[in-house]
Amino acid sequence: MIDPELYTLDVEDPTALTRMLSDGFEDWSKQAASTGFCSRPVRLFGQARTFDRRSGQHLHTFDSRDLPDSVLYVRCGNRRASRCPSCSHEYQGDMWHLLSAGVSGGDKGVPESVSTHPLVFLTLTAPSFGTVHSSTRPGAQPRQCTVNAAPGLCEHGRPRRCTEHHDADDARIGQPLCPDCYDYEGQTVWQWHCPELWRRFTIRLRRLVATHLGMSEKASRDLLRVQFAKVGEYQKRGAIHLHALVRLDGAPTDQEPFPSPAIDAPASWLAERCLEAAQGVEVDSAPVDGNDCARTLRFGRQVDARPVQRHTDDGGDVSPEMVAAYLAKYATKAAGDVAAEGAPNRHLKRLRETCLELCGRALLADGFASPYALLGKWADAFGFRGHFASKSRRFSTTLGTLRDVRRKYHRDRERLETSAGSSGTADSFDVTEHTVVINEFRFVGQGWLTPGDAELARSAADAAREWKDSRCAARRLHEKGKNHGEALLHR
Ligand SMILES: [Zn+2]
Numbered sequence: 001m002i003d004p005e006l007y008t009l010d011v012e013d014p015t016a017l018t019r020m021l022s023d024g025f026e027d028w029s030k031q032a033a034s035t036g037f038c039s040r041p042v043r044l045f046g047q048a049r050t051f052d053r054r055s056g057q058h059l060h061t062f063d064s065r066d067l068p069d070s071v072l073y074v075r076c077g078n079r080r081a082s083r084c085p086s087c088s089h090e091y092q093g094d095m096w097h098l099l100s101a102g103v104s105g106g107d108k109g110v111p112e113s114v115s116t117h118p119l120v121f122l123t124l125t126a127p128s129f130g131t132v133h134s135s136t137r138p139g140a141q142p143r144q145c146t147v148n149a150a151p152g153l154c155e156h157g158r159p160r161r162c163t164e165h166h167d168a169d170d171a172r173i174g175q176p177l178c179p180d181c182y183d184y185e186g187q188t189v190w191q192w193h194c195p196e197l198w199r200r201f202t203i204r205l206r207r208l209v210a211t212h213l214g215m216s217e218k219a220s221r222d223l224l225r226v227q228f229a230k231v232g233e234y235q236k237r238g239a240i241h242l243h244a245l246v247r248l249d250g251a252p253t254d255q256e257p258f259p260s261p262a263i264d265a266p267a268s269w270l271a272e273r274c275l276e277a278a279q280g281v282e283v284d285s286a287p288v289d290g291n292d293c294a295r296t297l298r299f300g301r302q303v304d305a306r307p308v309q310r311h312t313d314d315g316g317d318v319s320p321e322m323v324a325a326y327l328a329k330y331a332t333k334a335a336g337d338v339a340a341e342g343a344p345n346r347h348l349k350r351l352r353e354t355c356l357e358l359c360g361r362a363l364l365a366d367g368f369a370s371p372y373a374l375l376g377k378w379a380d381a382f383g384f385r386g387h388f389a390s391k392s393r394r395f396s397t398t399l400g401t402l403r404d405v406r407r408k409y410h411r412d413r414e415r416l417e418t419s420a421g422s423s424g425t426a427d428s429f430d431v432t433e434h435t436v437v438i439n440e441f442r443f444v445g446q447g448w449l450t451p452g453d454a455e456l457a458r459s460a461a462d463a464a465r466e467w468k469d470s471r472c473a474a475r476r477l478h479e480k481g482k483n484h485g486e487a488l489l490h491r
């Protein structure tokens with residue numbers, strides 16, 4: 001049932017009051033809750049008819065016209081926090097489960113034994129394309145904006161270094177000290193080829209692992225596999241950083257999809273191989289047109305590979321909870337989200353324009369045969385066309401599996417509520433393996449019908465999330481205490 005308390009928070013729009021006083025409010029709020037209080041739910045109009053699979057008998061019709069607004073509301077499913085806090089929160093939760101299952105196991109069909117496999121938390125950065133204003137990392141010693149820049153003025157008469165301290169929300173962070181010195185074309189071309197750099201990195205890493213074990217790559221495949229999960233993070237300068245979890249497994253079979261590697265290698269050994277692979281990987285990019293030059297692209301120098309600590313004695317220095325939460329958070333951010341609210345961001349605008357300009361030049365020079373022919377399509381992502389979050393098949397469970405589990409959970413709960421005597425909604429008809437459902441819905445729009453409805457959904461979403469977060473935190477604290485207690489007992 002919906003807690004009426006959820007709706008009593010600072011809702012100001014008069015249409016909200018109209019909704020709350022209407023006869024159908026309870027049914028409407030149930031629908032709103034079933035979308036998870038999505039910010040911009042999809043509105044569907046139509047019917048779902050249920051038939052008996054064997055006899056063909058028509059058993060039940062669910063009609064959107066029986067619902068308060070004559071439409072069925074469905075989650076928008078947007079993963080971006082700036083678009084829909086509710087759906088992105090759900091996505092982030094799924095991501096967290098997926099990553100944490102791959103790190104610690106014991107969840108979602110991944111055995112606990114994966115927590116003994118060597119695991120590395122890797123960050124691959126973009127190189128520098130010019131000096132930008134930067135902030136001190138939270139928690140670190142405050143430091144001057146530009147540390148290693150040369151003194152004096154650039155050829156455009158602008159200072160090469162900045163001695164200020166910038167707060168994390170300073171709009172100048174990520175802006176170049178001199179836009180005319182900044183290599184916009186270089187960054188765009190690098191970002192365009194970044195997925196290829198990653199692909200070559202994974203190939204090189206597998207090769208290096210085999211070489212260091214003194215065997216061919218083919219022979220090594222019988223003993224071990226390298227599994228990945230990676231997430232892209234936009235920096236304020238619009239360049240992508242890749243954060244990845246790299247895990248060593250044995251060769252999987254259908255019976256045992258997550259076996260332990262058949263070699264004894266510590267995580268620190270895997271971290272060294274990651275660094276070696278990252279430092280050596282290169283992509284030679286073609287010039288955009290006759291006025292451009294060829295480039296050799298590499299990752300930035302700030303490559304970081306850390307063993308992930310699962311057991312206190314293996315000397316790792318990052319915790320599994322930390323990496324899973326960190327990666328899950330980045331999975332909900334997109335290019336546009338790096339800009340500070342409101343302020344026009346000249347640097348990001350110029351990056352976008354550079355994508356369009358280079359694409360135009362490439363098309364003029366080589367037509368659609370140019371490797372940059374589609375660059376313009378990715379201008380809003382500043383040229384990054386890679387998947388934001390991706391993983392090798394055997395890293396963990398899939399997002400699809402998690403969604404199915406959740407759907408089943410909600411269906412079971414609803415069925416339980418219905419049979420417990422609370423008023424069931426029209427769509428809680430029992431769907432079993434003996435029935436077939438024919439959906440005939442059409443899209444009629446997106447978003448809540450009035451500003452008041454939207455405000456109600458938003459305030460309920462905030463309240464629901466706060467409640468859920470506090471419950472999760474309490475549960476995690478409880479688990480931690482339990483683990484700690486057990487560790488003490490078994491010393
Ligand atoms: Zn949504």
Ligand SMILES: [Zn+2]
Pocket residue numbers: 132133134145146162163164166172
């Ligand atoms: Zn500065």
Ligand SMILES: [Zn+2]
Pocket residue numbers: 154155156157158178179180181
């Ligand atoms: Zn300059």
